[in-house]
Amino acid sequence: MTGFETREVWLRGRFGGRGQALARLLSLAAAPTFAVMALIAAMAPADMICGAMQGPLSLQGMVPMYALMSAFHLAPWLRLFR
Template identity: 90%
Template sequence: MMTGLETHEDWLKGRFGGRGAIAARWLSLAAAPTFAVMALVAALAPADMICGAMQGPLSLQGMVPMYALMSAFHLAPWLRLFR
């Protein structure tokens, strides 16, 4: 009997033909390095190219700290690989 509720795994199997969990795993591993590279690019780019209101390289305002925090928050899949 179908209740209309499905688990996340059921949805991934139906949506991606059984390869959804693999795709989700690769995407979760891609997030942290992508944000780390974006933080480096934002730190090395000229300030006027990114944002004219940047206060300085060590300021907590701007794109560099945001990308660094996003990279840190997305480290969980990498940490699971090493436990």
């Protein structure tokens, strides 16, 4: 053995065989978390988040960032439905 182990071997050793399930649950948690954060940022008063916000439909700020992060983390959810 070269001293390197695969992710699966590491997860099995670290979490007693439950590592794959834990990793899958964490990957499923990312997209909804970012979607909720986008909603919270969209509903919060503008002066509370960022005083320099241009407007509600601006491409700057936290709402588009959280929406994009949520979209980029949709892959585990899409794998559930294929």
